[in-house]
Amino acid sequence: GxxxxxxxxxxxxxxxxxxxxxxxxxATGYPSLFWYVQYPGEGLQLLLKATKADDxxxxxxxxxxxxxxxxxxxxxxxxxxxxxxxxxxxxxxxxSSNTGKLIFGxxxxxxxxx
Amino acid sequence: xxxxxxxxxYKIIEKRQSVAFWCxxxxxxxxxxxxxxxxxxxxxxxxxxxNNGVVDDSQLPKDxxxxxxxxxxxxxLKIQPAKLEDSAVYLCASSSLAGGWGDTxxxxxxxxxxxx
Numbered sequence: 001g002x003x004x005x006x007x008x009x010x011x012x013x014x015x016x017x018x019x020x021x022x023x024x025x026x027a028t029g030y031p032s033l034f035w036y037v038q039y040p041g042e043g044l045q046l047l048l049k050a051t052k053a054d055d056x057x058x059x060x061x062x063x064x065x066x067x068x069x070x071x072x073x074x075x076x077x078x079x080x081x082x083x084x085x086x087x088x089x090x091x092x093x094x095x096s097s098n099t100g101k102l103i104f105g106x107x108x109x110x111x112x113x114x
Numbered sequence: 115x116x117x118x119x120x121x122x123x124y125k126i127i128e129k130r131q132s133v134a135f136w137c138x139x140x141x142x143x144x145x146x147x148x149x150x151x152x153x154x155x156x157x158x159x160x161x162x163x164x165n166n167g168v169v170d171d172s173q174l175p176k177d178x179x180x181x182x183x184x185x186x187x188x189x190x191l192k193i194q195p196a197k198l199e200d201s202a203v204y205l206c207a208s209s210s211l212a213g214g215w216g217d218t219x220x221x222x223x224x225x226x227x228x229x230x
Binding site: 036043099100 | 117118145147149154155156157158159162169170205207209217218219220221222223224
């Protein structure tokens with residue numbers, strides 16, 4: 001079946017450090033891939049997405065590239081800020097089901113210290 | 115554009131009681147989703163509506179959970195009777211297109227349910 005695996009958290013970084021959050025997936029079809037972010041006290045917000053292999057999604061300085069050969073969609077940011085502290089979720093939507101159903105990883109908590 | 119609205123934001127009940135959650139999607143969005151997010155886990159889809167028809171309810175515990183979307187707009191999710199393991203955040207999301215695999219889903223703030 002379809003699944004998403006994220007690196008364990010929490011991840012604690014100093015401001016301006018480089019961020020990588022690993023995400024790998026298993027899918028029976030050809031998925032779209034997403035990163036959602038949940039700031040404290042708020043709902044999930046789409047951060048970026050990619051719908052086909054080698055696509056790069058980007059937003060607010062964050063990037064992730066759809067790697068079909070390694071079934072990965074790692075999230076990166078060159079210089080994190082305190083305001084990036086949040087929980088990050090990797091998710092997929094499988095084209096074969098055609099329902100748009102999102103399958104989420106367990107989430108990775110990021111803490112950025114000044 | 116107003117976002118997805120949910121109410122209540124918090125609810126505390128005792129086991130075996132019933133509870134209902136309400137969701138108002140973004141205006142014009144045809145597809146509506148209910149997800150359950152247990153603490154420390156990612157959200158899990160409970161049910162998906164396309165207009166007022168059910169597209170996927172394969173993971174909805176139908177012996178105790180029910181949902182409806184009258185007139186293809188607002189939706190209500192009900193739990194009766196509640197169990198301790200139902201303690202979670204219940205998230206509503208909507209998308210504008212046909213609910214296909216590449217669509218962006220917009221989430222509400224969620225309802226945090228605690229079952230004692």
